[in-house]
Amino acid sequence: MPSDNGALLSVRQLNKSFGGIKALSGVDFEIPQGVLAGLIGPNGSGKTTAFNLVTGVLKPTSGQIVFRAVDVTGNAPERNAELGMARTFQNIRLFRDLPVIDNVMVGLHMRNGPGFWSTVLGLPRASIAERNIRKEALEALEVLGLADKAHQIVANLPYGDQRKVEFARALATKPQLLLLDEPTAGMNPQETADLGKTISKLHKDLSLTVLLVEHDMKMVMGICEELTVINQGKMLASGTPQEIQNNSAVIDAYLGRRREKHDA
Ligand SMILES: Nc1ncnc2c1ncn2[C@@H]1O[C@H](COP(=O)(O)OP(=O)(O)OP(=O)(O)O)[C@@H](O)[C@H]1O
Ligand SMILES: [Mg+2]
Incomplete structure (x- = not known):
């Protein structure tokens, strides 16, 4: 039984x-339950x-990943989704x-869908499950302010809204841990600030x-409670945003890059 130190997720010597x-190489970090953490680099x-x-x-x-006190190293993505x-x-x-709405429902079907054959056969249990899934999907869209666009075709939405659909799909599964990989990429500054507020509100x-x-970085420093910094695949620092901004290894790495750019 792996020890988890009370953390929701522990990554050891990855x-x-x-x-x-x-x-x-040798990446270590822990995410305590209920924390809004950032991974930057x-x-x-x-x-x-x-x-x-x-x-x-x-x-x-090599290395180990422990989630909810379970060693999940090497698990299939579907199993990790089931775990939350x-x-x-x-x-x-x-x-x-x-x-x-169909895009958001796909995420829920993957988690707890009524099963392929019962859907094909149109069994009553399947239609009840289907109705629940639709309701949960709509709720997630509402949280992200997209409920009125539920029946629009994704390709016709502005890019910022498409990113929110991805977000809603993940959120609808009511995860224990939500991993967001550059959710604001391609958004304008206003959309970025709004999404930062939404993430922070959901977390709270x-x-x-x-x-x-x-x-x-404005968003990261504004909403994250704990940060892990990696550089070229290695741990550079971890701590609160304020600690990271005052961390000498982070400052050196930043100044080093500026010097490289200057010399180039
Ligand atoms: N499937 C892959 N095959 C080969 N090299 C890969 C693969 N995926 C990532 N890499 C390499 O691993 C390194 C880390 O890439 P990764 O995409 O994880 O970085 P990142 O921090 O997410 O970067 P970004 O901020 O640009 O998204 C890079 O050198 C990348 O080229
Ligand atoms: Mg990346």
Whole structure:
């Protein structure tokens, strides 16, 4: 039985190589229950790889992932979803030709759908489950201010709204841990600020545990309670936003990059 130190998620000595590329080496972090945590680092530092390892999309080269006191290292993504993980992707992954509501319902079907055959046969239990799923999907869309667009085709929505549909799909499953990979990518500053407020509100209202990957530092510093910083696949620092802003390793890395740019 792995010890979890009371954390919802613990990542220990995580390593991932792609051929000769060491995308992550010796990464450690913990997310306590109910915390809005951020994972930050420059482009290519391994943030999405960390998400893929935690959710089971990729298997680690070595290391351990403990979620809800269960060793989930190497689990399939479906199993981790059943255990309560939900994520959004850096690049939107939606069925563009389907209505918004169907896209959100897909996430719920994956979690607790009535089963393929009962749906095909139109059994009553299936239709009750289907109605519940529709209701839950609508609730998630309402939270993100998209209920009035539920029946629009995704491809016809502005980009910012498409990102929110992804978010709603993850949220509708009522996850224990919500992993958001650059949810504001491609949004304008107003949409970014609004989504930051929504994330913060959801975290507070639902005591939702969130791991956020985000490049908008104003938002990260404004809403995250704890941060983990990685650089070139390695741990650089962890702490509160204020601690991170005063951390000498972070300041050195930032100044180093500025110097590189200046010299280039
Ligand atoms: N499937 C893969 N095959 C080979 N190399 C990969 C693969 N996925 C990621 N990498 C490499 O691993 C490193 C980390 O990539 P990753 O996408 O995790 O970074 P990131 O921090 O999410 O970057 P960004 O901020 O640009 O999204 C990079 O060098 C990347 O090229
Ligand atoms: Mg990424």
